[in-house]
Structures are given as C-alpha cells and as structure tokens.
Amino acid sequence: xxxxxxxxxxxxxxxxxxxxxxxxxxxxxxxxxxxxxxxxxxxxxxxxxxxxxxxxxxxxxxxxxxxxxxxxxxxxxxxxxxxxxxxxxxxxxxxxxxxxxxxxxxxxxxxxxxxxxxxxxxxxxxxxxxxxxxxxxxxxxxxxxxxxxxxxxxxxxxxxxxxxxxxxxxxxxxxxxxxxxxxxxxxxxxxxxxxxxxxxxxxxxxxxxxxxxxxxxxxxxxxxxxxxxxxxxxxxxxxxxxxxxxxxxxxxxxxxxxxxxxxxxxxxxxxxxxxxxxxxxxxxxxxxxxxxxxxxxxxxxxxxxxxxxx
Amino acid sequence: xxxxxxxxxxxxxxxxxxxxxxxxxxxxxxxxxxxxxxxxxxxxxxxxxxxxxxxxxxxxxxxxxxxxxxxxxxxxxxxxxxxxxxxxxxxxxxxxxxxxxxxxxxxxxxxxxxxxxxxxxxxxxxxxxxxxxxxxxxxxxxxxxxxxxxxxxxxxxxxxxxxxxxxxxxxxxxxxxxxxxxxxxxxxxxxxxxxxxxxxxxxxxxxxxxxxxxxxxxxxxxxxxxxxxxxxxxxxxxxxxxxxxxxxxxxxxxxxxxxxxxxxxxxxxxxxxxxxxxxxxxxxxxxxxxxxxxxxxxxxxxxxxxxxxxxxxxxxxxxxxxxxxxxxxxxxxxxxxxxxxxxxxxxxxxxxxxxxxxxxxxxxxxxxxxxxxxxxxxxxxxxxxxxxxxxxxxxxxxxxxxxxxxxxxxxxxxxxxxxxxxxxxxxxxxxxx
Amino acid sequence: xxxxxxxxxxxxxxxxxxxxxxxxxxxxxxxxxxxxxxxxxxxxxxxxxxxxxxxxxxxxxxxxxxxxxxxxxxxxxxxxxxxxxxxxxxxxxxxxxxxxxxxxxxxxxxxxxxxxxxxxxxxxxxxxxxxxxxxxxxxxxxxxxxxxxxxxxxxxxxxxxxxxxxxxxxxxxxxxxxxxxxxxxxxxxxx
Numbered sequence: 059x060x061x062x063x064x065x066x067x068x069x070x071x072x073x074x075x076x077x078x079x080x081x082x083x084x085x086x087x088x089x090x091x092x093x094x095x096x097x098x099x100x101x102x103x104x105x106x107x108x109x110x111x112x113x114x115x116x117x118x119x120x121x122x123x124x125x126x127x128x129x130x131x132x133x134x135x136x137x138x139x140x141x142x143x144x145x146x147x148x149x150x151x152x153x154x155x156x157x158x159x160x161x162x163x164x165x166x167x168x169x170x171x172x173x174x175x176x177x178x179x180x181x182x183x184x185x186x187x188x189x190x191x192x193x194x195x196x197x198x199x200x201x202x203x204x205x206x207x208x209x210x211x212x213x214x215x216x217x218x219x220x221x222x223x224x225x226x227x228x229x230x231x232x233x234x235x236x237x238x239x240x241x242x243x244x245x246x247x248x249x250x251x252x253x254x255x256x257x258x259x260x261x262x263x264x265x266x267x268x269x270x271x272x273x274x275x276x277x278x279x280x281x282x283x284x285x286x287x288x289x290x291x292x293x294x295x296x297x298x299x300x301x302x303x304x305x306x307x308x309x310x311x312x313x314x315x316x317x318x319x320x321x322x323x324x325x326x327x328x329x330x331x332x333x334x335x336x337x338x339x340x341x342x343x344x345x346x347x348x349x350x351x352x353x354x355x356x357x358x359x360x361x362x363x364x365x366x367x368x
Numbered sequence: 369x370x371x372x373x374x375x376x377x378x379x380x381x382x383x384x385x386x387x388x389x390x391x392x393x394x395x396x397x398x399x400x401x402x403x404x405x406x407x408x409x410x411x412x413x414x415x416x417x418x419x420x421x422x423x424x425x426x427x428x429x430x431x432x433x434x435x436x437x438x439x440x441x442x443x444x445x446x447x448x449x450x451x452x453x454x455x456x457x458x459x460x461x462x463x464x465x466x467x468x469x470x471x472x473x474x475x476x477x478x479x480x481x482x483x484x485x486x487x488x489x490x491x492x493x494x495x496x497x498x499x500x501x502x503x504x505x506x507x508x509x510x511x512x513x514x515x516x517x518x519x520x521x522x523x524x525x526x527x528x529x530x531x532x533x534x535x536x537x538x539x540x541x542x543x544x545x546x547x548x549x550x551x552x553x554x555x556x557x558x559x560x561x562x563x564x565x566x567x568x569x570x571x572x573x574x575x576x577x578x579x580x581x582x583x584x585x586x587x588x589x590x591x592x593x594x595x596x597x598x599x600x601x602x603x604x605x606x607x608x609x610x611x612x613x614x615x616x617x618x619x620x621x622x623x624x625x626x627x628x629x630x631x632x633x634x635x636x637x638x639x640x641x642x643x644x645x646x647x648x649x650x651x652x653x654x655x656x657x658x659x660x661x662x663x664x665x666x667x668x669x670x671x672x673x674x675x676x677x678x679x680x681x682x683x684x685x686x687x688x689x690x691x692x693x694x695x696x697x698x699x700x701x702x703x704x705x706x707x708x709x710x711x712x713x714x715x716x717x718x719x720x721x722x723x724x725x726x727x728x729x730x731x732x733x734x735x736x737x738x739x740x741x742x743x744x745x746x747x748x749x750x751x752x753x754x755x756x757x758x759x760x761x762x763x764x765x766x767x768x769x770x771x772x773x774x775x776x777x778x779x780x781x782x783x784x785x786x787x788x789x790x791x792x793x794x795x796x797x798x799x800x801x
Numbered sequence: 802x803x804x805x806x807x808x809x810x811x812x813x814x815x816x817x818x819x820x821x822x823x824x825x826x827x828x829x830x831x832x833x834x835x836x837x838x839x840x841x842x843x844x845x846x847x848x849x850x851x852x853x854x855x856x857x858x859x860x861x862x863x864x865x866x867x868x869x870x871x872x873x874x875x876x877x878x879x880x881x882x883x884x885x886x887x888x889x890x891x892x893x894x895x896x897x898x899x900x901x902x903x904x905x906x907x908x909x910x911x912x913x914x915x916x917x918x919x920x921x922x923x924x925x926x927x928x929x930x931x932x933x934x935x936x937x938x939x940x941x942x943x944x945x946x947x948x949x950x951x952x953x954x955x956x957x958x959x960x961x962x963x964x965x966x967x968x969x970x971x972x973x974x975x976x977x978x979x980x981x982x983x984x985x986x987x988x989x990x991x992x
Contacts, residue, residue: 061890079892082892082893083892083893085895086876086893086894086895086896087893089895089896089897090879090896093929093930094929094930094931095929095930097929098879098880098926098929099879099880099925100878100879100880100884128879147681147685148685148686149681149684149685167686168688169686169687169688169689170569170570170571170640170686170687170688171569171570171571171640171686171687171688172686174639174640175640175685175686175687179684189570190570190571190688191570191571191572192569192570193570227570230570253567255563255564255567256567258564289556358879358890358893359890361884361890362884362890362891
C-alpha cells in the first residue's frame with residue numbers, strides 16, 4: 059500500500075493495513091537504534107516543531123529523539139513559557155509558528171479535537187500527540203508494536219486495561235490499534251470511571267479486576283489521574299488500590315506468560331505494585347523503546363513529498 | 369391605512385381560520401372582511417393570495433447583546449433579523465453588560481428599540497443583581513420601566529431558597545419568572561450531551577439529569593408558593609414529561625423549546641462542529657422525538673429560538689473553549705413550518721406556538737391576535753416558498769448557525785409592525801422608512 | 802551480447818540463468834584475485850536486487866577458498882537524495898549487518914549500476930556503521946549514464962543502453978531461472 063495521509067490525528071479511521079505499514083516501518087527504524095551511529099539522513103533539512111500545550115516531558119522527549127535520529131531539526135514549544143499564557147488563541151499560536159515554515163507539527167493539547175481543528179487551519183502536517191480525552195495515536199501504535207514483538211500476534215489475545223478509562227485517550231487509541239486488530243479487550247475500573255457506552259465498541263466492561271485479569275495475555279495498567287478530579291470519582295487512593303491495583307496475587311490469575319504494560323508515569327503502590335513494575339514480565343521500558351521507533355516511522359512517513367504534493 | 373387582501377387569516381386567539389382581508393389603521397387592526405376585497409382603498413395594499421396572514425410572530429427568547437456586546441449584535445441588527453424572520457416582537461434577555469437589573473438599562477433598551485429597531489422589543493430583566501444569584505433585583509421598578517418578565521437566563525438561579533423567595537414575592541404582582549433550568553454542578557463542566565457521540569469524540573458530557581433535576585426543582589418550588597413559572601429551552605424527554613405533569617396538576621407553569629431541539633440531535637457534533645455547540649446541548653434522537661410529541665399534544669406552549677449571536681473567533685477554535693449558542697431569528701419560522709408535515713401540527717397550533725402563546729405567557733396586551741383593536745402587528749407567511757439560507761442572507765452581525773446552506777421551505781413574505789412594513793419579499797411591496 | 806531473441810513486447814534477454822551463473826563465477830574469481838584471497842572481505846548486498854547476488858558470491862567463495870565470508874545487506878532508502886520529491890515516502894526495506902566492518906574490505910554488491918546515486922547512498926550508510934579499510938563495488942550489469950563520479954571494480958556485463966530502456970534483473974526462483982532483460986519503454990513515456 060502507499061502511504062497517503064498528510065496527518066496522523068487518530069486511529070479511528072486507520073485501516074488495519076495502515077497500522078501494519080507503520081509497524082513495519084517502525085521495525086526498520088528500530089534497527090537504526092541498534093547501531094553505533096543512531097542516525098539516518100532521511101529528514102535532513104526538515105523542521106519538526108513540538109507544540110505542547112500540556113505538560114509532558116516523556117512524549118515530547120520521545121518525539122524529539124525520534125526527529126533527531128532522522129536528522130531533522132527539532133524545536134520545542136511549551137505553553138507554560140509562551141504567548142498562550144498571555145491569552146493568545148490556539149489558532150493564532152499555531153499560525154504564528156506555521157509562518158516559520160515547519161514541516162511537521164507534533165501537537166499535544168487539553169481540548170479534544172484540537173489536532174483536527176489545527177489540521178483545518180494550518181498547512182503543514184500534524185501529528186496528534188494527545189488531544190484532551192480523544193486520542194493518542196502514537197501510543198496506540200507503540201502498544202500494538204510492543205505486543206507484536208513479544209507475543210508475535212495480536213488477534214485472539216485477551217487484553218485487560220485497568221484504570222481511569224473515562225479520561226484516557228490512550229485507551230481510546232488502544233481500542234482501535236488493539237481491538238480492531240483482533241484482540242479481545244476488557245475494560246476495568248470504578249463504575250464512575252468506566253462509561254457504560256464503551257460496551258458499544260465490543261469491549262467487555264467490568265468493575266471486577268480479577269475477572270478482567272483472569273486468563274489475560276496482556277494487562278495494561280493506567281495511571282490514576284488524581285490531578286483531574288474536582289469532585290471525587292472514588293473515595294481514596296487506598297480504596298482504589300485495594301479494588302483496582304495490580305499486585306502479585308491478582309496477576310497470578312493471568313496466563314503464565316502474561317505481560318504487564320503501562321503508558322507511564324507509574325504511581326508505584328497505587329495501580330501497580332513496586333515489585334510488578336520492575337519484574338521481568340513488565341514491558342514498560344520496551345514500550346518506551348518501541349515509542350521512539352514508532353514515532354520515527356510516523357515522522358518519516360509524513361515527511362514525504364509534503365511540499366510537493368500540495 | 370393598510371389592506372392585506374386575499375390571504376388565509378389564521379388567528380387562533382379569536383378562533384379564526386378563513387380567507388379574507390385585513391384592514392389596519394392608525395397602528396391597530398380595524399376590521400376583518402370576507403367576500404370581495406374593497407375596490408378602492410386609500411392606502412397601501414398587500415396581496416396575500418396563497419399566503420397566510422397571522423398575528424405578528426413573537427420570539428420570547430432572544431439575546432440582543434445590547435448594551436455591552438455590540439460587536440456580536442445590537443438592537444438594530446437584531447430586530448432587522450427578527451423582521452426578516454417574520455417577527456414583530458422579541459423579548460430580550462438580561463445578560464447584557466451592564467446586566468439589565470436596573471431601570472436605566474431597561475429604559476435604554478426600550479428607547480433604542482423605539483428609535484432604531486424594526487420590531488417591538490420587550491426586555492426581560494434579571495431575577496438577581498448582576499445575575500450573581502445572591503440578591504433579588506427591584507422587580508417593581510423594573511416592571512414599571514417596561515420589563516415584561518424576569519430571568520437570569522444564561523445562568524440558572526442556583527440557590528433554591530432565593531428562587532422561592534423571588535417567586536413568592538412577585539406572585540401577587542402577577543410577574544412570571546423565566547427559568548434557564550440547569551443544575552450547573554451536575555452539568556460538571558461538560559460541553560456536549562452526555563451520550564455516545566460525546567464519548568466517541570472524547571468531549572466531556574452534560575447529563576440529561578442536569579436539566580431534569582433543575583426543571584423538577586423549579587416546578588416544585590412554583591407549586592410550593594403558587595408562583596408563575598416558565599421553563600426555557602427544554603431539550604430532554606423527561607423535561608417535557610415534567611412540564612406535562614405540572615400542567616395536569618393545574619400549576620401555572622409554561623414551557624418553550626427552540627427549533628434546534630426538534631430539528632437536530634447530537635449527531636450534528638461530528639467533526640467537532642462548534643456551530644452545533646449550545647447550552648442546553650443538542651440531545652439524542654429520543655429526546656428530539658419527545659420534543660415533537662410535546663409540541664403535538666399541547667404540552668409545549670411556545671417556540672423561542674434562543675437567538676445567541678457570537679463573533680467568528682469565539683467559534684473558530686477548539687471545541688472545549690468555543691462559545692455556546694447559535695443565531696436563530698431567520699430560521700425559526702421555516703424550521704417550525706416543517707412541523708406541519710404529517711399533519712400532527714396544524715397551522716393554527718403553529719401560530720399559537722409562535723405568537724399567541726408567547727403573548728399569553730408574557731401578558732403582552734394587544735399582541736398575538738388579529739381581533740379588532742389589536743395592535744397592527746401582522747406577519748404574512750408564504751408556506752411554499754423555497755429558498756436557501758446562505759451566508760449572504762444573514763442580517764445578524766454574527767453568522768453562527770448550523771443551518772447555513774440549508775434549503776428551507778416557507779418564509780415570511782411580509783412583516784408589519786405597528787402598521788409599518790418592516791420586511792417584504794412580495795413584489796411591489798416596499799418597506800416603510 | 803548474447804541475443805536469445807526479440808520478444809513481442811520489446812524485451813531482449815541479455816542473460817539467462819546459466820549466463821548469470823557464469824558471470825557470477827567470473828566476478829567471484831576476480832574479487833578473490835584482486836584481494837589476494839578471501840581474508841578481511843565482507844559482502845554487503847544492496848537491498849533488494851543485490852541480496853541474492855551477494856548470497857551466490859558468498860557460496861562460490863566458500864567453494865573456491867573454503868572461507869565463509871561475513872555477508873549482510875543494507876537498505877539505502879533513508880539515504881536517498883530524492884526523498885520528498887516523490888508524492889509519498891518509499892517503503893523501507895531491511896538492513897542487517899551483524900558484524901563489524903571496521904578495517905574490513907567491503908564488497909558492495911548490486912544488480913544494476915546506472916546513475917551511481919544508489920551507490921553513493923550505500924556508501925553514506927556504510928560510513929555510519931564503521932570505518933572499512935576500503936569499499937569495492939561489484940555489479941552484475943553496468944548500463945552507463947553515470948551522474949556521479951562512481952565506478953565499479955567488478956562488472957559482470959557492460960550493456961550500453963538508452964534512457965528510454967530499462968534493465969530488469971529477475972532473481973526469483975532458483976538461480977537457474979534467473980534472467981536479465983532489456984526492455985524498451987513505449988515512446989512518449991518519460992523517465
């Protein structure tokens with residue numbers, strides 16, 4: 059297939075072949091990361107701007123490294139130190155940056171639909187690095203890639219995702235990258251944080267972590283977002299951890315070769331026990347590795363022909 | 369003198385629905401004639417053959433943004449849009465700047481409308497000072513200055529005790545409180561109806577319960593003190609059901625809905641279209657059906673468009689921060705006319721919803737009827753006219769409408785306010801200066 | 802030039818399976834002779850056409866010298882000088898060089914040498930892997946029209962061509978089935 063997308067805004071309209079294409083490209087990129095000189099000239103002379111309106115060192119650094127490995131010039135813009143605090147609108151900020159002619163904008167913003175909105179008003183390519191509660195496509199793809207590397211397949215796997223499903227854009231992208239690729243997803247968390255409508259996606263919704271983890275091939279734990287809550291969704295962290303935390307006892311219900319994933323950062327002792335976070339079946343660091351390769355793949359695919367095709 | 373001849377005169381307030389001729393003189397309706405039109409007539413003649421002649425339409429929920437937000441709209445442009453939409457009267461809300469909580473602001477609105485406006489403007493003054501929900505406004509002084517009702521619209525009155533006191537206090541004076549019924553805490557900072565579409569788009573949801581709880585609360589407080597209440601912009605099934613229950617219990621509670629709530633659903637949000645963002649939000653199909661049922665069985669008393677102009681840049685942004693609201697004066701009539709399809713809503717019922725009903729609710733004497741002696745506010749409707757509502761047709765200063773580009777059927781062919789022609793698309797009829 | 806016969810579609814067979822085999826044998830001998838044995842040699846095939854050819858040369862060196870020289874392959878896509886001129890990014894292939902090339906004699910193997918740009922890209926890629934003692938180039942077909950100052954050390958066949966012709970190297974199936982064809986593009990078709 060030929061890659062024709064100008065933007066990566068979300069996985070909701072990605073065909074499975076497109077996801078496989080990105081993964082395949084990521085595999086080639088991963089080889090570059092094993093060399094002594096971890097650099098290829100593919101994006102030489104291209105400018106990638108990280109436009110982050112929401113704090114995030116990890117994703118931003120991942121995209122930055124990905125861009126630099128491809129020899130791109132990477133510039134970071136984070137809103138705390140910028141014109142946005144002076145009341146400039148999102149559109150004005152993006153247009154100002156666009157006037158400096160970047161090739162790719164990597165955008166993270168707290169409003170759902172922000173990346174789509176920008177793609178309608180600026181002419182460079184956009185990668186959505188997380189928009190509100192909508193999607194985080196590169197995370198969805200790197201989760202898929204990590205599982206494929208370790209399990210060799212995705213179809214037929216039982217994958218449990220546990221935590222604040224309601225506010226997680228990672229889950230929503232995973233529903234596309236993992237669910238539509240054939241895995242059976244179990245979404246588990248407090249009823250206040252797992253909307254019933256999620257069943258319409260084909261996933262199983264439950265508040266029983268033992269049921270979710272039983273026989274699972276992969277258990278993805280989500281960070282419980284304390285910062286977001288003005289009125290509590292559950293009584294206390296202690297209570298949460300009791301019901302929805304993953305410890306060795308609960309994890310023993312999963313398959314013998316089951317693996318643990320987490321998009322990070324981990325609240326040790328809350329959603330994931332200390333020992334499990336570091337155990338040999340935890341793929342957290344491999345996710346980070348895959349993340350750079352997947353982001354290199356996305357940057358590479360979007361950089362092609364951008365100034366010619368339009 | 370003005371003669372409107374040959375039209376189908378539909379005036380539910382006087383029980384009339386027949387072809388005939390209407391004579392207007394000195395700002396009043398002089399008489400209704402049947403048979404042949406008068407051969408010689410000293411004055412303007414409007415041919416209304418094939419059209420409807422109805423009491424001037426009244427929209428009881430409009431934001432004119434004047435004073436204080438004149439870049440969005442002002443009294444001149446707002447009433448011009450109203451006249452083009454067939455409206456001879458509008459009731460404007462108090463969330464201006466300064467808030468209409470003092471007689472000076474009320475008088476400013478009335479005088480400016482008299483000088484520059486193309487329609488009658490009836491101010492609805494605030495229930496609480498500054499719309500802050502803490503202290504009652506001086507109701508009697510405001511009524512004397514010309515306020516026809518009271519509402520904190522834009523916001524609910526959060527404090528139930530304050531609402532109770534206000535309703536109880538104004539009860540002997542016969543004033544009605546118009547309620548923007550919303551429990552803002554339950555609404556939880558959402559931006560769209562809590563349902564599948566909002567989930568899909570990752571937009572925080574406003575549950576139906578936020579409206580339902582507030583409507584129930586307001587009705588029960590009205591019941592407690594015997595006050596007069598009007599529920600604004602009903603959007604949910606349970607909201608209609610609660611109004612029906614209040615009606616059956618004999619309470620003086622009236623209710624309105626807006627055309628967007630019987631025309632669109634939250635499906636209109638696809639692609640994060642900010643032109644579909646409003647409060648209360650567009651709901652699901654079941655709610656839309658319930659609104660239609662409420663209109664058909666008489667539960668809902670009025671259609672009011674909640675005309676809410678906003679400049680482009682507060683709509684051209686990410687969904688979460690986009691302003692709420694759409695303009696509606698020019699699309700309310702054609703969208704309401706579509707209710708006639710299928711026969712469940714008769715033309716007389718429609719006129720009641722758009723004219724007689726609002727006049728009753730706000731006690732506007734001389735309005736909402738074409739009986740002899742009534743004010744010469746008349747709307748001539750061409751129910752068959754096919755037209756497209758394009759950006760070039762918008763008379764408002766703001767163009768925030770999800771109906772732009774829609775093909776419409778039916779429009780106001782002429783709008784006569786106080787005997788003066790304010791809008792006409794009929795060939796040969798000129799607008800009075 | 803070995804003419805087997807003109808095909809109806811304007812295709813001419815330059816080499817059949819046996820022809821390819823003989824050419825590769827000669828190339829292998831030349832490589833061994835020029836380098837005075839197989840010591841310090843590594844073979845790197847340029848993806849994709851050079852890969853099967855490098856495998857054949859590796860086997861032949863094994864037979865002749867009894868040495869299994871380290872053999873890998875490199876994808877030069879990300880080093881191309883024409884990225885971003887196409888409407889889309891070309892699909893990546895794989896690179897596998899699981900050994901050090903420091904101080905080795907790298908024999909780059911490709912099927913067709915044309916403008917020389919692929920070889921330039923391959924050399925750029927190699928430099929990122931280490932510092933070879935030298936880089937030599939072995940190609941099956943040299944069709945002329947160099948745009949860069951690149952030359953092959955070992956050439957299977959020199960085939961003068963015009964720009965409207967295409968050299969097709971088919972290396973599917975067993976080596977006996979391999980062919981090299983010369984195709985005339987229809988008139989009016991650009992480059």
